[in-house]
Every structure is written in C-alpha cells, then in structure tokens.
Amino acid sequence: MPVLNLQIGGVIMLKRFVLIYLLLIPLALFGQTRFQVVGEPQRLAGGNGDYFHSPVWSPDGQMIAFTSTNYKGLWTLNVENTSITNLSDEAGVGFGFQWSGDSKDIVSRGTQFENARRLDAVKLFNVESKTEKSLTEYRNKIAGLPQWTSDSRQIYFFNGKSLEFVSSGKLLKADVARPVYFTKYGKIYTQVYPTTLAKSSRIVVDDNCLDVRVSPDGRKISYQVMGGNLFVMNTDGSGTTDLGKGHNARWSPDSEYLVYMIATDDGHDFTGSDLYVSRADGSERVIVTRTDD
Template identity: 25%
Template structure:
C-alpha cells in the first residue's frame, strides 16, 4: 500500500474522530439544564422600576384600576400608563428577566384571568382564558418557567365582596398550560403565593386556622407549615421573600392597624418595621436587598409609595400624586445595567 493511501486513510480517521467528539460534546451540552432567564423582584439584582395598580378614580371603582410603571425617583412625569380599558387590572408581577408583566384582569362578564404583556404594555395575552374558573395573583417562579396563582375552581371569586374562601394555590407553566393544584382546604382561603428565591418553597396566606396566617410549603405542595402563628390577621396581603431567601416581609393588624413586619424564613424573630396610626401594607423588597417599598395612607388619606431600610429606618416618601396607589411590585434587572 502506498504512503499516500495510508496518509489519506489516517486523515479520514482523524476527521471521523473529531466529528464523533463534537457530536458527543453537543449531546452532553444538551443535557445541561437551561440557566434561569433572570430574576423576579424578590431575587438578587439591580433595582429597576415599579409596576403599580392605580385607582384612577380615587374612589375604589374597580373598573378604573389600571397598571402603570413608575421609576424609583417618581414624580408626575415618571408615571407611564400601561393599560387602557374599563376592566379591573390588578396584582401586577414582573417577569424574571424584567421584560414582561403578569397581572390579574376581571372582564366585564365578571371572570378573572391571568394576563401577560410586554413591559411597555403591548402584546397583552390571556394565559388562562377559563370562563368558569377564576385565577388571580400570579407569581413567577425563579427560573421564569412557571406561575403560582390563586384560583377558584368554581368561579365564585368576588373581590368586591371579599369572597375569597374558594381560593386554592395552583402552579402552571408560564404559558398557562399544565395547571396543577397544590392546596385543598375545603372552602378555606389560600391566597397570594410567592416563591422563595431558590424555587424550593412557596409562601402564602390562609385562613384555615380561623384567622389569616402566613404559611410556607414545598413547591410541590407538601410540608405546609404555619410561620406566623398569631391570633391577628397576618395573611390578608401576600408575603414577600427577601432576595437572599432568609427573610419574609408581611402585613399584619396585630397592633390595631396594618403595619409592616419582617420575620426569618422559618417564622422566628417577627419584628415590626413601621409604627404609626395610619395603614402600611404590601411590602416588597428591592432586588439589591437594601430597601423595602410599601404603600401607606399616612399623608392625609392618599395612598402613596414609601421606601425604607430593611430594619425600618429612613422611611421616605417616593410618590406624590393625587392618584391612589393600590398594589405594587419592584422590578429586578438581574446583573444587567439600566
């Protein structure tokens, strides 16, 4: 056999070996799970914008509740309206990459569904679209692949009348498919689920013990545990995890009015952060873990956003508008720059 023939055969074998190696590398790479798409507002990152539900009538007319985006140094010129309709839009939640907003909408027919839209308000899409079932209060999972929601299987949810006892906690894919029930309390209220930053736990409010408490459970619905265990109303508003997953902020009326508290993730060391005669509620952590924003009516009855340190210091008014801020969430930009 000639030297040229041997050389050609060796080159062919080398090419075959390289091709096999590349094929193996591509196969192994495909087995690696995708990394998270980003972070929700409860997860580490740089602080972004607020998305808020604003009562444009100022008189608790639910059909005038619209969604706005507002920057941290907000004033009138920093408010940008996202929704324009005669339906009830509420409980907005930033996506894990900060590019989309999920929210609850009540149609004119009285049905509640989960919607998602771009961060600029465009491309609004109904994810659930279930006329006989109500879904509210969406919460993105840390990897952006799922939602936890509160849902009434019989469609009897009534926000106006505070008829919440039909609500149970469900998990579904981010496109609205594969809905799976996690809680089953036979007519008791399970409400306001929020994921822990590591995706292993879900905290929520419930009245299964005769009053509203904050509970936590595994992400598959197992090992439900009462965290607050107090005779007051601790679970009417959704709890909110700190970015490092070590603490949970919540609203309670144990002092005679709504105040902001923080506790360890196991329920210990429950500490009061606000202390005034007005109502302070709906605390949300900043993505950098340094601040907590909340809504309050301490300035004469109008609901505004305040920001404070995580130990309750330096409480500072953020918004100053005649519009009524009802619900808020704080965007995380992950490690990206503004």
C-alpha cells in the first residue's frame, strides 16, 4: 500500500494560549483515501508569553511564516533547525501575507497611523537577506490584500478604485495570459493578466466573500462567505460546492484537498479550534486534531 506523508502546519487555539505546531499525516491510497494522524503535535513556537498564529508553509516546504496577536509582526521558522527570524514588527503585516512561488519573498500590507488616520503600504520581505522593501508609498487604507501573479513578476491589489499592479523586481519569464482573482467590496472579481491584453474585470461571485484562494493548478477557487460557510467553485464560476463551516482554508499541492480550521468562541474569546481536511468536491472530510480545551 503506497503511503505519502503530508506535513501540515496549523494553529491550536486554546483558552489560554496559541501554539504553532506540526503534524505528520499519512495519506494511504487504497481504493479510497484515508487520513490518520501519527503521533502528538510538536511545538515549534509559542508559549512563555508568546502568542503566534496563522502559519503558512513556503512552497518549497523549508520554511513556515506566521504572525502574532492582532496580526502584528511577521516571523519565519526554518523547519530543519527550528530557528526563528523576525522580519517585521509592523502593525497588520501578518494579515493575509503570501509567499512567492520561489519561496524567497513574502508580500504583505503594512499599516501606520497618523493622527488616528490609517495608512497602508505594500511591503516585500526577502527571507534570505532579512530585508524589507516598500513597493508603494503609505496611502489612505489600501482596500485589498496584495497577491502574486502566477509568474511572480508582478504583485496586484485592489486600491479602492481599480486593480493595481506593481513590479516585484523578479526577472522571471513572463507568464501567458491568465486571469487573476481579487475581492472588491466583498465580491469576487476576475481580470486577465497581463492587463495590456484586457483591462476590464467581471464579477465571479456576487456575495460578501473573503479569504479567496486559487488552487495551485489554477482551476478552482476556495472562499468563505462572511458569517457563513466555506465554498469551492471552478474558476469560471460554475460547480459551486458548500463545504460547511470552515476558516483560513489552504490548498494541497495537487489541488485535490483543502485543510482548514473550525473555531468556536464564547462571543469574546476563542474556546477551541481544530483542523480538518476535505476533498475539494466535499466527498470526504476528516478531522485532523481533537483539542480538549
């Protein structure tokens, strides 16, 4: 029976503290897929007054990036030697950050306040040199989270009026024309990249959406409806599947599965949280963690 070990990073959100942890999950291919957790979660960061959350694996599997309370600051952890590097202490920079395809950079949105006025800037962090670069000036509240194009040559975001592209500085081969996806006032839009080929955008989902994630093969989109469930659909807007409750979904490398969190709260604090794995078509759903408190 062939077995593939999947490494999944996540967050255990307990009543008293938050831990970054690592699980090894064997994927046994025997007629149908079965998931089984092997061993206990291994603490990688957190505790002793440190509160970390929202871990995201680098595409090459060598690093994990994560943030702290209120999304303040950005850190990386080397999986091989568990060394931790602080890339930034800026407010908001840990919300919705995204790795580049070559695992060398992270793009995010930093925030400053001047006379109670919020100003945002798109930031690029190089994990090798531990340096940061501002790709835009600080401006009045950038509405959208910055994202990479599939060829990593450009970074795009909704600036409150239109989709804006800035160069990442990476000298890579330009991608063929393909759509990019973004949220605009809760609705999911698509637009062709490069923009010289088509500047018009169209609505894919007309709902109050957030956390839009395109699958690695570019064929599907996962998204969450605010106050509602987790959904998967084809990139042309067809074939919508309701996966039920779920937050912070991430795709598996083969675009067949999603790992996501289901959290509970008492209206003030998180009281528990567990990780789930589901097929994109909703045909299989397995709980990965079982927290007691």
